[in-house]
Amino acid sequence: MAEREQKRKPAPAREVEEVADAPVTSETGEKLKADIDDLLDEIDEVLETNAEDFVRSYVQKGGE
Amino acid sequence: MGVHKVLGIETEYGIVVKGQADSNPVSASSLLINAYVNELERERTAGPKVAWDFEDESPGKDARGSAGPSSPPEVETHLVNAVLTNGARYYVDHAHPELSTPECADARSIVVWDRAAEEIVRRSMVAANRLLPEGQELVVHKNNSDGKGNSYGCHENYLMGRSVPFGRIVSHATTHFITRQLFTGSGKVGSEAPGVGIDEVPYQLTQRADFFEAEVGLETTLKRPIVNTRDEPHADAQKYRRLHVITGDANCSEMATFLKVGTTAIVLAMVEDDAAGPVFSFRSPVQAMRKVSYDLSLSRPLELTDGTTITALEVQEELLRRARAWADQHGLETVGGEVAARVLDEWERVLHLLATDPMALADRIDWVAKYRMLEGYRDRHSVDWSHPTLGALALQYHDLRPERSLAGRAGLVRLVGDEEVHRAMTEPPEDTRAYFRGRCLQRWASQVVAANWDSIVFDVGSSALRRVPMMEPMRGTRAHVGTVLDESNDPADLVARLSA
Numbered sequence: 001m002a003e004r005e006q007k008r009k010p011a012p013a014r015e016v017e018e019v020a021d022a023p024v025t026s027e028t029g030e031k032l033k034a035d036i037d038d039l040l041d042e043i044d045e046v047l048e049t050n051a052e053d054f055v056r057s058y059v060q061k062g063g064e
Numbered sequence: 065m066g067v068h069k070v071l072g073i074e075t076e077y078g079i080v081v082k083g084q085a086d087s088n089p090v091s092a093s094s095l096l097i098n099a100y101v102n103e104l105e106r107e108r109t110a111g112p113k114v115a116w117d118f119e120d121e122s123p124g125k126d127a128r129g130s131a132g133p134s135s136p137p138e139v140e141t142h143l144v145n146a147v148l149t150n151g152a153r154y155y156v157d158h159a160h161p162e163l164s165t166p167e168c169a170d171a172r173s174i175v176v177w178d179r180a181a182e183e184i185v186r187r188s189m190v191a192a193n194r195l196l197p198e199g200q201e202l203v204v205h206k207n208n209s210d211g212k213g214n215s216y217g218c219h220e221n222y223l224m225g226r227s228v229p230f231g232r233i234v235s236h237a238t239t240h241f242i243t244r245q246l247f248t249g250s251g252k253v254g255s256e257a258p259g260v261g262i263d264e265v266p267y268q269l270t271q272r273a274d275f276f277e278a279e280v281g282l283e284t285t286l287k288r289p290i291v292n293t294r295d296e297p298h299a300d301a302q303k304y305r306r307l308h309v310i311t312g313d314a315n316c317s318e319m320a321t322f323l324k325v326g327t328t329a330i331v332l333a334m335v336e337d338d339a340a341g342p343v344f345s346f347r348s349p350v351q352a353m354r355k356v357s358y359d360l361s362l363s364r365p366l367e368l369t370d371g372t373t374i375t376a377l378e379v380q381e382e383l384l385r386r387a388r389a390w391a392d393q394h395g396l397e398t399v400g401g402e403v404a405a406r407v408l409d410e411w412e413r414v415l416h417l418l419a420t421d422p423m424a425l426a427d428r429i430d431w432v433a434k435y436r437m438l439e440g441y442r443d444r445h446s447v448d449w450s451h452p453t454l455g456a457l458a459l460q461y462h463d464l465r466p467e468r469s470l471a472g473r474a475g476l477v478r479l480v481g482d483e484e485v486h487r488a489m490t491e492p493p494e495d496t497r498a499y500f501r502g503r504c505l506q507r508w509a510s511q512v513v514a515a516n517w518d519s520i521v522f523d524v525g526s527s528a529l530r531r532v533p534m535m536e537p538m539r540g541t542r543a544h545v546g547t548v549l550d551e552s553n554d555p556a557d558l559v560a561r562l563s564a
Contacts, residue, residue: 046460
């Protein structure tokens, strides 16, 4: 309980929606991008023919 | 001490037939499942084992042409509902093929049988495509939405004690379902919530968050609730309830599946022991669900009912701390022992990386793996999030065809081996009642009239059918009935021995 209290901060006076989204990509992201070149080459090779049409016409019925 | 957390996952797959003008998803799903079941049947009756990949099969119209024991099967299009020898159920639900894993006793088994389910669907695709005319191809995706506002589920099931007050389950489960999205999400380009544009939400953590509109309820298709109240224990209803969880994404990453189910089983076991601590009660759970999913910074504060705020990550860190304290006191026996100990360690590692270096999780968390590919593509081609190829890549991440799957190329860590997965396509888990169901089907399929989660009905040759109830999910294990099953000559013998 004590820890929980410590972690909590008072709510901002107004809306919490205002907080800006910092992109996930950081320095590590930059480093990973170097490794991703091979993967992107491979993706180019296996990408569905007419991939954009396929995704456009991809319609499912709701389920569950 | 609470009841053992018996677990299951039911996945509805996306399905489409390329090259078919107005492809009907119900027929396509039936074709998929029948093709698999018929091949199994043929394999069973044809004497020598027939390999799955026949290269000289002719497609479609030739399928019904020749007669004889090894001819291709006739494909029926009525709704299918098959019980498999691994204890799973494979069926058409609404307009999707769905596969429910057998009951599993820990999160690692879930990964094994969930992978086996994928493999079964892959084999089904190959079998179904042999029956389609040239130019048509049936394609299955392990995803949860079509990007156009239609969603289908990947549901989890957890066995709980009936005596646990449902309200207590609801409050703690809600907190976990909202905040676990940090590692359970499979990632999605844009939003399908009404009025939310790509500029506002270019990418989000989960496929499902857009579709929840209520806090608690019975629905699964309309006004979807965060906590589903379906009360159908498939077990002794006096003793048990089955918590049916509909918030999760279908995961391609084994680690994501492992953590999704593993952490939830632990949280629910804590609730059952009344050791979950004070509830983090969100002011607006439905809004919080989306807020967490939309927040790539992973740092947005969520408002609690007492007016304070907390981030999803802070909630998860506190849940983990409490879980460790609970484990020290109660042990991990009811949630899988050593497997659960690994869940705690992986949970800790993932939360640490989410806080310090989220991109480093690209080898174990789906939304990060997908994000990394999309960002890489964006960077290389200098395109923005609305570019149609990004949607195509995001969809293809979930494609189950090995030659197309992008998840299969993402370098995701494996928790289980191919050999084990292959075995699980036909073998049941040994440590739940699925063992009894699966073994009976392996040995006496022709005398099993019906099999359900909690019973199996035999035709023993006498006038009356004999029903064997299985109301205890942790009985009917190999340890429990293995010898009896092995020694019985036929179902009549088995039934006699069981009632002796």
